[in-house]
Amino acid sequence: MARFIGTIEGEVKTTSFKILLSTSDVEKGSFVKINHEVYGWVLARIGGLKRYMQDGEEVLIADARTIGYKQNEQVLIPKSPFKPNEKVYSADKELIQNVMGLSKNRKNNIYLGLLEGHNIPVYLDIQKTIGKHVSVLAKTGAGKSYTVAVILEELLKNDIPIVVIDPHGEYSTLKYENDDYDAMLKFNVKPRSYRDKVKEYAANIIINPDADKLTLNPKFSLEELIDILPMRLTDKQKSIVYDALKRLEDKDYTIQDLINVVKLEKEKTKWKVISGLETLRNSGIFDGRPITEEDIVKEGQASIINLKGTEPQIQELIITKIARSLFNAAKSGLLPSFFFLVEEAHNFCPERGFGDVLSSNILRNIASEGRKFGFYLCVVSQRPARIDKNVLSQCNTQIILKVTNPNDLRAIGQSIEGFTSGMENDIRQLSVGQALVVGECVEQPITVNIRARETKHLSTVRIKEKITPMKRETGFIDKIKPIFLKDESELSERVDMEKIKIGLERSKRRKTLRDRIISIFLKDK
Template sequence: MEIGTIISCEGSPNSSEFLFNIDKPAVKVVKKGQFVQTKNEFGWVISRIEEIYRSNKYFENVEIVEEVKNAMPTKEWESVIAKAKTLGIKANGIERNKSSPSPGARVSLCDKEILKEFFGFDENGLYLGDIDSHELPVKINMTKLLQKHFAVLALSGAGKSYLIKVILEELLDRDKSKGQIAPIIFDTHGEYIAFDTDKQYASKTQVFKSSDIRIGLSDISMSTLYHLLPDLSPAQKRELNKILKDMKSENDVFDLEDLERNIENNVRSSAKYVLLDIIHEMKSLHIFGKSDYPSANSICKQGILSVIDLSDCTSQRKRQIIVYYLCKKLFEARQKGKIPPFLTIIEEAHNYAPERVAKYNAVSKGIIEKIAREGRKFGACLALISQRPVHLATTALSQCNTHIILRITNPYDIDHIGKSSEGLSSDVLKSLPGLHIGEAIITGEAANQPICFKVRQKKVQDSPIANELEKACIDYSEMEKNNKKDLDAFR
């Protein structure tokens, strides 16, 4: 649809921007943010409308404004002008624009097929939402989004988890012939267990509760154990090493009680009581057992979502240990080709890969950074979700080649995103606080250009955890009332 004509004024049109007069019938159709095309000798110049102005010669002279207002048919002399920023040119392929369109050239709203090619959309890709102003579905190529990792960044309540549910639905609905990945989510708040009770997705979901997860003491390597106990001195490490070596040669499986007994009976040095203290602390985590559960094979299955439900775990250290141990196991198994390509999604990623925190409080940081650095070679993909990008490890964030950003208002976070996201202009950064819930900008590897879109409606039902505040208050009052009744009955 043709919408206007390029006008000539000082310095414009040029290779990066132009102004066009919007045709009267098109005024109601043309909006800021829309994509337009105009032809020159090299092909179709694709641009985005950055601003819309109105001007009227009758009102340029301040002194006669009042007289003119009533006496003349002024509305007919109003012009509506749009400023468009050039993004590229569609010739044989998509190229950087190196020339200017001509004054007088007609401007049209972008053709959908040209836009699809321009953004690099994929008909077989993941349908994340729509570019409203063009009614164009945003279909992102799975390899481009996942292989070089992605991050979802926004303030609390902006729709990060909602978007992740949409991505998970797309991965689960995907046909085997198009390539299915194994999605695994570390679910801090138990928001994703809803997949397990949903009619459509229950058969494609498995939930592992943090209270059931075990690290088999007899299977664990010394380096892993030392990583989990970073405060051990070299002398204590020597003692522990000796004891564990003996135990491994004598028994197939053993647990913390067996190790404790052995230390009590066999360690004579001053390390004994420190080691017993450490065993005591390890016991309190309720995570070390005789054998590993679950195995990498059982968590990692193509087309099956594994939810690692960490909501019943109050210890941040235990959550980190679970993330560390399972990620390490998955990554090593994938390196050996024993499990299919997988996507690990880490909610509240700033708590698992924090930027500036002592080693003891960040056991999971190293493995997240390792997958971020090396994962793409092995089909070990990573998604980091965070409401505080400033606190998220820069090494991990900078390896996420696609960023999906929803509403964000904190100026430090916006500044940080600007530095770590490729291709985000200052205009796009300025627009972040103005985004509505569920509006997102995707930028980086998965999209040729930053694209603003509305996240599509999810299909999965909300989990009971995501109840409204009113319901939580009523439930609490009910619980108090019942407790009182029970107490009264005893009196």
Template sequence: MVVGICVGETSLTEVTFISDKMPKVGEYVTIEYDGKKVLGMIENLIRGNDALNVDINDFKAIQKISKIGVEDNYIRGKVKILGDVNDNLKLPRTPVLPGTEINLADKDVLEEIFKVKNPIKIGTLVNQSDVDVNVEANPILSRHLAILAMTGAGKSNTVSVLIDQLLNYSIPIFVFDMHGEYVGAEFPNGEVNVIKPKLNPKYMSFNEIKKLVSITGNAFIQERYFREAFYDASNKISEGTEETVNFLDLIYNFLNVKYTDAEGNVDKSAADVMNKITDAKIKYSNLFYQNAPNVISKIEYGKVNVLDLSQTDEYVASVLVSHVLRNSLQRSKDAAHSGNKEDLIKNSVFFILEEAHILAPKKRDSDSKRWIQRVAREGRKFGLGLCLVSQSPKTVDHDALSQMNNMIILRLVEPEDQRHVQSASESLSQDLVNQLPSLNVGEAIVLGLMTKVPTLVKIDEFKGRSHGDDMDIASYFANIKQKEDEELKRQEQETLDMGYDY
């Protein structure tokens, strides 16, 4: 089917065409010239009328012209060149000849484009629902992924579809679940392993515990006291001499013994640190567990491992995220340095971070942000993958976001969000950015190493059960009112049945 004819000057990357019928943005087309069959994507469309130009200001004249000037209507579009279908989508070395016809791409051509070695089916083409969209699993796992959307655009559904598809490969998935959306989820292809946020202080780094004890960066004397006590406690744990004593108690006891004089007076700075340790033990009584195993040791293969952060504040969530990522990266590095490739692959984990704008904020530092950046840079060498999920892309750290070599972008309306995402992606053109506000719920632009071509996708509906939907508040309270009215009527009827009258 002929879509249009190339006009004007053409280039190796795009062509302009004129059409007598309205195609759709996101449709794939083929252009045959110079012995090549080149695939392209319609990225821009406009309608116009030469007679009804913007320089005419007379309303009555416009009315008359509109009645007789229908034949002057035209459709102009722009096609982005994606590559030669018969040469592994390599970009052509010669531009299209003006006057060349542009045709809609055949279904068999598109099916070949979306045929990959390790398929992850995420949906169908928006404009051709009979063509499945499969992306390649390995680039997602090794080159990272961002799922970005405004609230209510279908982000949670997309994450759930992705998780369920990855479970087909028994890949260990680890979700930092900020709102408890996945704790009670049911996935057709696998089970959920809920991990409670319990930390054994002996597995924590000096900086992690220092943060939780609220010793700030400018409290140099307190930090010096705490560091001395921390490493003394670590040595005792390593030597096995104080295994039964709580790690924070070891730190407290060291300070108490060393900095209390014969009269029972405690050094002021040491006392300040001891008080902060006591406060931390009370505040985080549900977080610290002396006999808790290392969190990453609880990861189970072939399951969705969900760390439930719904009852923790952002500060604790940041510490937990940094703790897990730090330990996981260190474990994978140790496996790599041992020279055992099988151990390295066995330690692979795909981390999904909900609320990435909180865990990796753009304008402030945090422990979680630093380790997210580090895993984003180094993780692919050691089998660690990241998926950043956010409804506020503009507030996600640019360095972390730019390391996401794959993106699934659902509806984004705010211009600042759009600019921030575009600056972090090499393959998101301005024409595609312009389409983001017009996407319907569940529709997305998919691009990056996981797909051969940028794609406009209708994401599949998740077939399992999750808790990502908005609450039906109106119905809830309406049902309460209805039940109250029914109860009142029941009581009135009982009164009448007993022979009483109002």
């Protein structure tokens, strides 16, 4: 039985009307239905609510907007208004799902969370959601990474290949089960680990010991190498680079080989080229067996490119190189469709005036052309105003969590078709874990309470806490000593203990070990 909530009151337009409510538990944003004499059940939504006293009695009035009814896969608005005094009911799940274009079952869809005010599961069509490129925008701590992880879990279940550019190293927790049982119960989610589906690569494997070493292919085209070298080259220098590449063309070469060939040049101007190549070589990301496009993009696998502990310039280089080679492979039809996630996107494709970085060009190309080759981009950022507008406007599925900064709200408004001041207000008022979903995957923008993760969430807030300096309490030295001085027996296998001992004896005469460690860490004391 549909729940009666009130009657239509006053002037009725086809697109908007007022409801005199007979119950006080109706919420802003909730869906209602009205039986139209010609078109049958029509869906509408509560905008604002008003309450006042009239003749000693409390009156509750709601503003409502007509959404429409479904006919031949289209949502239509009745051509004539509802009758005055028509009864209004709370909308049922079936009608909401039909008219709002939400899928009815979990299988083969993205289960994002529950529709606000109705607790109806929101299942989004995968193709309509990620196939249009996605942006996930919100202020820090509003739940971007959490929401993205939910999407990743859903894509992994459906064996869609994923590549994650992960500057904070926060996505490897997809390997661990969530232990927040209350939250999972609320969303009907079971803890799950995606350990066998997650492949983690890092440039810095010292601070990311669980990751495989990331090695990129040192093969470059001339334009690529000119772009990637950390300096501007003159025409003469470009031709030196060209000659060197030409000579090594058919070989499996390393950066060192390239340096050696350039060294054979007679011109003095070669030294600048060599120093650039040395920077590339010293980054270490070209050492070893390079990963191929097919290693990175694999059905049922999330490849996490963990950039934690990697210098910003090298981060840009890694993204550029990976994005380019994947884009070329996708264009040649060598890869299945895949999801490419860029966290902190404002750093990798900044808006003009906020710095120019190496990866900007390729990300712009992917945003405008990637879709047709199955290269689906997802950009995540806490500073929408600082992301390249061209990139942002190509992301036609928008997941917006709480934003309050006026510049960021403006940038979001500019990237969404039909953005209204009502939506801007809604975005300001969202709570953590709530998202406004806009795009082709929904008939109209909806607010979703994002479901609990199946896997553990590692908050970057907590990561930051972890790296704040340890309190200088007693026992501090004992905590850091093991990092430097492993068990002596372990050391002796790898290094010449005699030399170390002599060195230690010498220095002991000057300072105790404790003093030396203190002097390294507590210089400012």
